[in-house]
Amino acid sequence: MALIDPHSCADSVQPRTRHVVLNLTVDFAAKRLEGDATLVLSGPSAGPLDLDAKGLEIRSVTTGTGAAVPFSLGPSDPILGERLRVELPPGTEAVTVRYATSPGAAALQWLSPEQTAGRKQPFLFSQCQAIHARSMVPLQDTARIRVTYDAAVTVPDGLVAVMSAGPDGVRPGAAPGTTTFLFRMPQPIPTYLIALAVGSLEGRDLSPRSRVWAEPEVVDASAWEFAGIEEMIVKAEGLFGPYDWDRYDMIVLPPSFPYGGMENPRMTFLTPTLLAGDRSLVDVVAHELAHSWTGNLVTNATNEDFWLNEGFTVWAERRILETIHGPEAAVLGWAIGQKALDESVERFGAGSPLTRLKTDLKGIDPDEAFSSVPYEKGARFVALLERTAGRAAFDRFLRSYMDTFRFTSISTEEFLAFLDEKLPGVSTMVGAKEWFYEAGMPANARAASNAGLALSRTGWPLWIPPARRPASSRGASAPAEVPCPSNGFRLAASPRDGRASGEGQNEGPPGAQGAGGPEAQGSGRAQNRMIRPAEVSNWFR
Numbered sequence: 001m002a003l004i005d006p007h008s009c010a011d012s013v014q015p016r017t018r019h020v021v022l023n024l025t026v027d028f029a030a031k032r033l034e035g036d037a038t039l040v041l042s043g044p045s046a047g048p049l050d051l052d053a054k055g056l057e058i059r060s061v062t063t064g065t066g067a068a069v070p071f072s073l074g075p076s077d078p079i080l081g082e083r084l085r086v087e088l089p090p091g092t093e094a095v096t097v098r099y100a101t102s103p104g105a106a107a108l109q110w111l112s113p114e115q116t117a118g119r120k121q122p123f124l125f126s127q128c129q130a131i132h133a134r135s136m137v138p139l140q141d142t143a144r145i146r147v148t149y150d151a152a153v154t155v156p157d158g159l160v161a162v163m164s165a166g167p168d169g170v171r172p173g174a175a176p177g178t179t180t181f182l183f184r185m186p187q188p189i190p191t192y193l194i195a196l197a198v199g200s201l202e203g204r205d206l207s208p209r210s211r212v213w214a215e216p217e218v219v220d221a222s223a224w225e226f227a228g229i230e231e232m233i234v235k236a237e238g239l240f241g242p243y244d245w246d247r248y249d250m251i252v253l254p255p256s257f258p259y260g261g262m263e264n265p266r267m268t269f270l271t272p273t274l275l276a277g278d279r280s281l282v283d284v285v286a287h288e289l290a291h292s293w294t295g296n297l298v299t300n301a302t303n304e305d306f307w308l309n310e311g312f313t314v315w316a317e318r319r320i321l322e323t324i325h326g327p328e329a330a331v332l333g334w335a336i337g338q339k340a341l342d343e344s345v346e347r348f349g350a351g352s353p354l355t356r357l358k359t360d361l362k363g364i365d366p367d368e369a370f371s372s373v374p375y376e377k378g379a380r381f382v383a384l385l386e387r388t389a390g391r392a393a394f395d396r397f398l399r400s401y402m403d404t405f406r407f408t409s410i411s412t413e414e415f416l417a418f419l420d421e422k423l424p425g426v427s428t429m430v431g432a433k434e435w436f437y438e439a440g441m442p443a444n445a446r447a448a449s450n451a452g453l454a455l456s457r458t459g460w461p462l463w464i465p466p467a468r469r470p471a472s473s474r475g476a477s478a479p480a481e482v483p484c485p486s487n488g489f490r491l492a493a494s495p496r497d498g499r500a501s502g503e504g505q506n507e508g509p510p511g512a513q514g515a516g517g518p519e520a521q522g523s524g525r526a527q528n529r530m531i532r533p534a535e536v537s538n539w540f541r
């Protein structure tokens, strides 16, 4: 018997869940999900099955034939929640847990109508990363055990449910005044990627495989802002291979969504602060899109290997931006990331074990350990591998890595073994073990720079296109800049952005006025592209 993840009670000798069937009713008045979850096991099983739960009210557990199954709920741990032990009769292939979530479920955010753009209907969204899925569904809540899922979600008439899954139909609910939305997720995902949002929602198609969802008040502005997503998907496919999740849909959430974005597969969750009205913040979607390859397709086995997910994704995001905007724009991303990394290392202390890529999180809440380190130190390690192996060889390695591990979740050690097999000698040349297991930044970590980089008055890097660089400075001193209403610094227009010369200033998304709140209302925005500060990059999961 051994635990396979310090944040889960999933046990190596117990059966594994391979598929989950959710049948849930959304009760806004009680702030609860009620219903059942059927866990389909990888084969006929017997004996104890330990599931993760947090604050769930467990009503019954039955087998596929309806026979009652004994269960017990262990003591509550403030980080991990409770162990739900189910005693499987011999030959059990599936168990159904009837339950309700608690009004304070960590994964679920219940918004009153006043907290939405429309102010008429309530709203619900989930955020299961890092270890909150267990407060929404009883399951083996570890990335190691991937599941496919089907769901039937019943909501009050007039509201729409979306999930990190493909839509599979809509029907009247069993109770009057309700509607049931059906979903099917055929690709196996780590449990932290199960996601649900319910509200007054409308969708707009952006391409044959992409749609944006938002409240009616902002849906047209959202569709305008993200109209170019197909081009970005195609660029990413050129770098990393075919998009493997069928659809790339997005939902723009109400302003209280606590992150910039979350890479829920088939349904990226996004903050409405991206609705700048001039498409200037669309690039941040590159990060969530990149997760489709370097995070969701190949996932970290546990939160201790989080860098494998985020480090590769930050690196991949900058490769996408380099393809779209050119190398200097990517260098700006690296420079902003460097400042975020410096701040995280300073916050923890350079000797802190939390500055290792491979962390030891036993007894530590992964949300408390969250920082720029797995993102930016991880991305620097990936870039170092790329430089050492050479881009062409590294790109071949990356394709092979994703082919080999697609739809699985791996550890740092499994990655290292694969690296040594495919690119012999490289891990020694770069000092991989020092990067993984030692605190702080190794001596061969290199800061990016180019002639277009300068520092803003607030200390954040910005990039000046060649035509706008003062001849006397060429990036050596801070150029004049315009204060930015939302985040304190700006980037001058990119070379391919025709708006730099004032073109298209009257162009704008329908309904954009007032859509994004005061942050989106700056004047003269068409002259300058804003880039997020590092605390916002932390904010993008």
Ligand SMILES: [Zn+2]
Binding pocket: 263, 287, 291, 295, 310, 313, 540, 541
């Ligand atoms: Zn991410």
